Amino acid sequence: MELNLEQIPREKTLSKKEFLHKYFKPQKPVVIEHFIEDWPAYSKWDFDYIKEIAGNKTVPLYDDRPVRHDEGFNEPHAKMKMRDYVDLLKREPTKYRIFLWNVLKEVPMLQKDFKYPDFGLRLMKGLPMLFFGGSDSHTFMHYDIDLANIFHFHFEGKKQCILFPQSETKFLYKIPHSLITREDIDFANPDLEKWPALKHAKGHVAQLEHGNLLYIPEGYWHHMKYMTPGFSMSLRAIPRKPRNFGKAIYNIFFMRHFDNLMRKMKGQKWIDWKNERAVIRTHRLLVEKWR
Template identity: 55%
Template sequence: MGFNYLTVERVSTISPQDFYTHYVKPQKPVVIERLTADWPAYEKWHFEYIKQVAGEQIVPLYNNDPVDYNKKVNEPDASMPMGQYIDQLVSGRTNLRIFLYNIMKHVPALQNDFKFPDLKLKLLKGLPMLFFGGKGVNVFMHFDIDYANILHFHFAGEKRCVLVPPQQSKFMYKIPYAVICREDIDFDNPDFDKWPALRHITPYVADLKHGEMLYMPEGYWHYMKYLTPGFSMSLRALATKPKHLARAFYNIFIARYYDNWMRQRKGAAWLAEKNQRAISETHQHLNAMNS
């Protein structure tokens, strides 16, 4: 038995005011199917084109190994030319993925292929990030440290996105001072006997095809799984709610530095302590709800 998913709403197109009124203001996810239809990227952004324009770029690659106290946050596990990586990706010879890569910085011509959509969000123009993965590769469940509003565009394949509202974080086995949950939770096949608090979350799910955009509101947890080889681009806007801005400030300027300091001081023991606290603190919420 798995989760009782809610299907993310879909619209073909939408006006900026309706998007803000019906989705940003109530903080509700949505898929817009045709937002990129007039972008050059809609026709061009497939693997062969990326190889042509960025094939020589050396790109950072990541695996899904658990957090290691010896590694810096977002430190890559490998690197290789983009063209070589895409060949391995399409042929199924790698499980490595590209994560948070600002390719526009290295290949400015790609900026001519997309538009910053007018959706009444103040998008950060310097931070279009790309993500690549092969069939079956997943991106661990997490939320973004800055509580941004995220516009997530998918290309060249299909991708499953599972979202959990921030209001349900107390049941997520969140790791203290981090933006991830227990990494040994299988969100494709959740073990509710081992992780009973997960019975009390109601995730959203959306399967994205080429050119579709998913809006992920502020602080939403998200787990991504590539159903086929593909890649995505995210645009982001700052949090609009004061409490989310406060949490973003805490995450970036306090929690992150404290966590790094404790890693240096206690090493693996700190990670073990946080993993145990994720269980004990989540079950405190669960027991309080059931009492």
């Protein structure tokens, strides 16, 4: 038995009016296949180009090890020169990923290669972020702290994206006081006997290739798996729904700091308690659903 995932709709291209009517207002994801072919990035951005212009930069790397109490928020697991990291990606599979690498701050000349699309949303122009990964590396299932609308542009290789709306959170084994699900769930190939609530979650899936744009509606859970080495860039717009905006404020100004404080006070016991509560809460809701 597999996850209940429907293919994300694919469009060749979309006007602003079509995007707002068909996808933004109903908050539905979409893949736009040919939207950026007039960007210089479409023909220029590959590993060799990144290595050439950013090879000297030291980059933060993350793998798929579970969260530990003594690690800070988004603290990297390793660091490496970009040229060495690109060589590693091209040479062999690796779990090391780069995420939230600020293009404007790190390599300002890259901003000449792309445009901020006009989809009728005000994009946060100071926050274009790059993400890199090797074959079979993946993110944990998570949603972003600010519940932003995300425009995710993919370059090089292939990437699988699994999405769930916030309405499915009750089935996903969400960790309390956190933005992730249980880290021992492989959403690309889940054990549905061990994690039975996942059978009831209704989500979306798409495979991205070079030049594809994925719109991720605000607050959507997402799991990204690199089928081959590749990289992506995300542009963001603040959530428009008052409930999501309120959640974002709570996450940024309270939840994150509360969680860090509890890690310092209780150590690994806090992490273990949260992991246990994720299962207890999810299975309790599952029982109530079938009463």
